[in-house]
Amino acid sequence: MPYSHAPLVTPSEQPATDAGADIRLVVTDMDGTLLDDDKRAPDGLWEVLALLRERGVLFSPASGRQYATLARQFAEVAEGMVFIAENGTYVVRDGVELSSDPLDPAVAHGVVRATRQLVADGVDMGAVLCGKKSAYVERTDEAFLAEVRRYYLEHRIVEDVTAVDDDIIKVALFDFGSAERTTAPALEPFTATHQVVVSGEHWVDVMNRTANKGAAIRRLQHDLGITPAQTMVFGDYLNDLEMLDTAEWSFAMANAHPEVVRRARHLAPSNNDNGVLRTVARMLDLPVTDS
Structure with a gap:
């Protein structure tokens, strides 16, 4: 979700990345990361997801949002996609639960x-x-x-x-x-x-305590045989911190909370500058416009 303070960096300050890296898993937060401040998906999203699928790269939204909400947002391309919903407490692929971490009802109450x-x-x-x-x-x-x-x-x-x-x-x-x-x-x-x-x-x-996006990603990496070196993650807020630790290619958005910027290895352009797709395209050398 969006951080209200001014960005600490600008897209021009993003460090160089390795085009053509062996990436097998791309995980991104939604609000304040993939979506712009008006909650709109970036231009070119479906084209990039199609290219990732062709290359055998799994794209996974990791969000505080509900599974049903995420599934509707990605309905056109949901087949085979892993949805890390509710901040990692509920993970679903093709309608089948992969993992969950329910609360004790007494605690919830x-x-x-x-x-x-x-x-x-x-x-x-x-x-x-x-x-x-x-x-x-x-x-x-x-x-x-x-x-x-x-x-x-x-x-x-x-x-x-x-x-x-x-x-x-x-x-x-x-x-x-x-x-x-x-x-x-x-x-x-x-x-x-x-x-x-x-x-x-x-x-x-x-x-x-055991529930977070990072724990969900580590289980997914283990099950699919994907390493941190083959993983890219993008986040902007405090519920993304553990997720950043699962990937060698961890990116904080330019609009991210200061603690997220400190925790990530790399910086990406802001959510309003199509930072996720621009970075994915550069890293994987995809034939899409960097705009």
Whole structure:
């Protein structure tokens, strides 16, 4: 998801890369990385994905977004694609679950209760209980639901999210203010046993300690016999940090959070400058326009 501060680098500062490198896996975050700030896919995406498929390169979206949302976005090319959804807690290929990391219901319900208390204290926020079948919310106003719809195609409004019958893999919290300054600190009690990850300016995710995009990628690499040297990853926010450690070709976007820039090995042009596709085309020497 987009970082609100000005970029630390410009595309012209991107270091040189090795055209024609032996890349077998390309993994990219969505919001603030592959998509521009208006949530639009870059020009040339389908052409590049077709070229990658011809070369036997697996392209995998890795996002905090729901599997159903990602599958719809890539419906034209979804066959054979691995979707790393819900920040790595749910990984699916051709409709078949490859891995998941469900939360203990008691923990999920505890996060919901903490959220309700924050709302009672005047924080303008809401919880999204993320299940394998659907996402579930209690808050019903249009402003909140508009944000939910961005990331959760399958979502249901229920009276009590703690009463749903589903495997819960994550609790996502949307704060209309600053998630990093307000919501995340309030959830500090959960950090002793679980992850509390700021995944965007307004979003915080609570997951198992073992769940992240990086863990999902490492399992995928192991299963497919792909090495870090054959892997490219792109990210922009704090929920992408572990993912960057899985690849020798790890790229922070020019618009990335400062910690992401420090963690990545390389820099890519910003999400608004088609940074992912430009870098992939250069690295793999694809016959597409660098624009």
